[in-house]
Amino acid sequence: xxxxxDALKREAAMAAVAxxxxxxxxxxxxxxxxxxxxxxxxxxxxxxxxxxxxPTSERSAQQARAGGLKLTDFSQHQKVDLTIDGxxxxxxxxxxxxxxxxxxxxxxxxxxxxxxxxxIIADEPKLVPGLGGTVPVPVEVVTFGWETTAKRxxxxxxxxxLRQAADGQPFxxxxxxxxxxxxxxxxxxxxxxxxxxxxxxxxxxxxLFIGMAATALVATATGILRLDR
Ligand SMILES: O=C(CO)[C@H](O)[C@H](O)COP(=O)(O)O
Numbered sequence: 001x002x003x004x005x006d007a008l009k010r011e012a013a014m015a016a017v018a019x020x021x022x023x024x025x026x027x028x029x030x031x032x033x034x035x036x037x038x039x040x041x042x043x044x045x046x047x048x049x050x051x052x053x054x055p056t057s058e059r060s061a062q063q064a065r066a067g068g069l070k071l072t073d074f075s076q077h078q079k080v081d082l083t084i085d086g087x088x089x090x091x092x093x094x095x096x097x098x099x100x101x102x103x104x105x106x107x108x109x110x111x112x113x114x115x116x117x118x119x120i121i122a123d124e125p126k127l128v129p130g131l132g133g134t135v136p137v138p139v140e141v142v143t144f145g146w147e148t149t150a151k152r153x154x155x156x157x158x159x160x161x162l163r164q165a166a167d168g169q170p171f172x173x174x175x176x177x178x179x180x181x182x183x184x185x186x187x188x189x190x191x192x193x194x195x196x197x198x199x200x201x202x203x204x205x206x207x208l209f210i211g212m213a214a215t216a217l218v219a220t221a222t223g224i225l226r227l228d229r
Contacts, residue, residue: 008123008219013037016084027083027111030057030104057104083115100138102206129140132187138207149202158182
């Protein structure tokens with residue numbers, strides 16, 4: 001079923017797809033909004049655009065491959081011209097992000113870090129005055145000792161919850177790790193919290209993306225709002 005939110009997500013995705021130029025290496029995000037962008041890229045490639053994509057998840061790789069997008073990896077291309085990805089929250093002003101409710105935060109951060117330009121696409125409810133108020137911060141952790149990692153994260157003020165998959169088993173990332181959804185409430189200093197979480201033994205990566213997004217394209221009822229950092 002297509003919802004109004006889907007229509008807005010598609011609109012934001014199409015605005016980002018229009019920024020892609022011939023010859024680019026394009027980072028392919030993960031999630032329902034990024035999936036609209038991958039569809040848009042597939043359509044443009046069918047019309048003659050020549051690009052290669054670096055996917056941020058097995059899911060996105062599968063979608064891209066099925067649509068005929070050429071994929072590459074970091075053994076072939078170490079630099080990504082432009083990445084189009086979604087987010088769970090975007091801080092108005094700084095464009096700092098919470099990402100990872102879709103479980104792909106580690107690969108998303110690796111691709112974002114290699115990108116000349118990270119363009120975030122979203123519908124309006126994701127644009128917030130401060131991070132952490134509407135979603136937890138996903139933290140990817142290794143399986144071994146995750147219970148002790150959770151305790152150390154709790155000492156930072158979180159209420160960590162082990163993410164479950166639909167089958168009731170612990171959710172596994174593409175890398176085979178676990179995810180602890182850490183409820184902090186509104187975060188006063190996201191950059192400091194990102195450093196603090198990264199310092200916890202057992203943590204692989206955090207869903208706080210600080211200073212990474214160059215542009216956010218936010219679809220609102222009255223059109224696309226473009227925010228640049
Ligand atoms: O970070 C992500 C996946 O790890 C997604 O970009 C984020 O969860 C947004 O997803 P959606 O577009 O489905 O709301």
